[in-house]
Amino acid sequence: MDELELLKKDWKREDKVYPKLSYNEIYNMILRKSSSIVKWIFIISILEFVFWLFISFGLKASGFNLELEEMESNVGFIVISIFSYAVLAYFFYRFYINYKTINTTDNAKVLMENILKTRRTVKQYVFFNLLVLIIGVTYMMPYAIQSDEDSRVLLEAAQANGEMFKYYAGIAIVTLIGLVVAISVLLLFYWLIYGILLKRLNRNYFELKKLEV
Amino acid sequence: MDKALEHSFVELLEKHQNIVHKVCRLYTNNQDAHNDLFQEITIQLWKAYPKFRGDAKFSTWMYRVGLNTAITLYRKSKRSIKTQEFETVQFKIKSEPYDDTEEQQLKLLYKAVHQLNDIEKALVFLYLEDKNYNEISETLGISEVNARVKMNRVKKKLRTILNP
Numbered sequence: 295m296d297e298l299e300l301l302k303k304d305w306k307r308e309d310k311v312y313p314k315l316s317y318n319e320i321y322n323m324i325l326r327k328s329s330s331i332v333k334w335i336f337i338i339s340i341l342e343f344v345f346w347l348f349i350s351f352g353l354k355a356s357g358f359n360l361e362l363e364e365m366e367s368n369v370g371f372i373v374i375s376i377f378s379y380a381v382l383a384y385f386f387y388r389f390y391i392n393y394k395t396i397n398t399t400d401n402a403k404v405l406m407e408n409i410l411k412t413r414r415t416v417k418q419y420v421f422f423n424l425l426v427l428i429i430g431v432t433y434m435m436p437y438a439i440q441s442d443e444d445s446r447v448l449l450e451a452a453q454a455n456g457e458m459f460k461y462y463a464g465i466a467i468v469t470l471i472g473l474v475v476a477i478s479v480l481l482l483f484y485w486l487i488y489g490i491l492l493k494r495l496n497r498n499y500f501e502l503k504k505l506e507v
Numbered sequence: 508m509d510k511a512l513e514h515s516f517v518e519l520l521e522k523h524q525n526i527v528h529k530v531c532r533l534y535t536n537n538q539d540a541h542n543d544l545f546q547e548i549t550i551q552l553w554k555a556y557p558k559f560r561g562d563a564k565f566s567t568w569m570y571r572v573g574l575n576t577a578i579t580l581y582r583k584s585k586r587s588i589k590t591q592e593f594e595t596v597q598f599k600i601k602s603e604p605y606d607d608t609e610e611q612q613l614k615l616l617y618k619a620v621h622q623l624n625d626i627e628k629a630l631v632f633l634y635l636e637d638k639n640y641n642e643i644s645e646t647l648g649i650s651e652v653n654a655r656v657k658m659n660r661v662k663k664k665l666r667t668i669l670n671p
Contacts, residue, residue: 297665298634300609301616305529305635312528315545320517320524323546324553330580398555398572398580402629403648405575491582494625498578501626505653 331491332396332409338487339389339416343382346423350378370433378426385419406499413492420484424477431469439465516556519565520549526566527552529636530573533620533628540583548576571646574632578625619668627661634658 327333392412398405439445452461520527527548531541552572559568620631626647633643643658644651 296662297616297619297669298631298662300612301620301631302635302637304613312525312532315521315524317517317521320520320549321513323549324513324517326546326550328547328550328554329582330547330551330576331582332580334582397558398551398575399558399568400575401571401646401648402575402578405579409579494581494583495579498625501624502647502649505626505649505657 331495334491335409335413336393338491339412342416342420343386343389346419347382349423349427374426374430374433381422382419385415385422389415389419403499403502406495406502409495410492410499413488417484420480424480427476428473431473435465435469512557516553520552520569523566523569526569526636527573530577530632533632534577534581534625536621544577544581547581548573551576551580567642570633570636570638574629574646578629615669616665619665622668623661623664627657627664630654630658630661 389412392408392415396405396408396412400408439449449461452458527545528541530548531544535541535544552569555568555572559565620628623631629647630643633646638646640651640654640658644654647654649657
């Protein structure tokens with residue numbers, strides 16, 4: 295006999311051997327909180343939005359910025375600010391729409407795709423922010439150097455010694471190292487969190503996709 | 508939340524709970540994990556229930572949400588680390604008088620099924636539940652032809668596991 299037919303025969307025979315949960319036991323279950331990956335993706339995504347919003351405010355309120363009142367009226371800076379908030383709104387809207395489309399009654403493949411789409415939106419938002427961070431730091435650096443007393447003293451000393459190249463190269467290297475470290479830590483963090491969270495989903499999605507080739 | 512809705516849901520689930528137990532049986536290895544997955548499927552069913560229109564059978568609708576939870580949404584909890592062999596402990600095969608060889612074969616079969624991957628288990632589950640290829644393909648989101656092809660591969664794989 296076909297193995298599965300034998301299994302099927304038994305599968306049907308066993309109807310009564312499962313534990314029988316009472317009405318109250320089931321009722322208590324529906325009062326508990328879900329621990330599904332969708333819930334975790336939602337929580338982590340919201341934290342990511344908050345984190346980048348916080349970074350953006352943090353940069354604006356940071357010391358060197360406050361000293362530079364003219365910075366606030368700098369056209370480039372204003373444009374970047376408005377643009378980044380518009381982008382935040384756009385990404386959040388898309389994230390929300392994607393999240394709403396996650397429906398457990400869809401077929402398995404569509405459900406997986408919708409979850410991955412939600413995740414992808416947040417990933418794009420994070421990459422956008424990293425880009426803004428890099429551009430922002432590069433753009434603001436000359437202003438920061440000019441406004442900072444210590445930097446100015448150092449700059450003047452460098453000018454007097456004819457070591458301008460060394461001075462700028464030093465700043466560029468320190469900035470670059472700072473950015474690389476910050477970005478690496480963030481990427482590692484993402485890789486760990488989503489790697490663990492989405493391992494099973496990715497594996498199963500890949501398995502379904504493989505069937506179509 | 509609407510009390511009447513709660514009541515109708517719990518009553519329906521109480522009646523059809525075996526479907527959820529069966530999904531848990533295929534996807535977990537011990538009682539703790541079984542309970543954990545049962546809990547999560549129940550929550551997902553409850554969350555989806557307000558949209559359940561009754562145009563599909565409640566049981567059919569349960570297959571979909573149950574499997575989706577098992578293969579997509581469920582995060583294995585720490586408690587679900589393998590502790591004991593599932594078959595021999597929790598659901599002892601009913602003591603009907605069937606011969607030893609068949610019982611032995613069934614034990615090996617269940618063990619082999621547990622070695623399949625999540626998608627293969629879903630195919631086996633739907634097959635055991637007498638779902639046709641059209642329903643299997645709709646539940647998983649693959650074409651009917653691919654469902655057939657994959658099912659044949661799963662049968663072969665099971666045979667290889669059983670007769671290495």
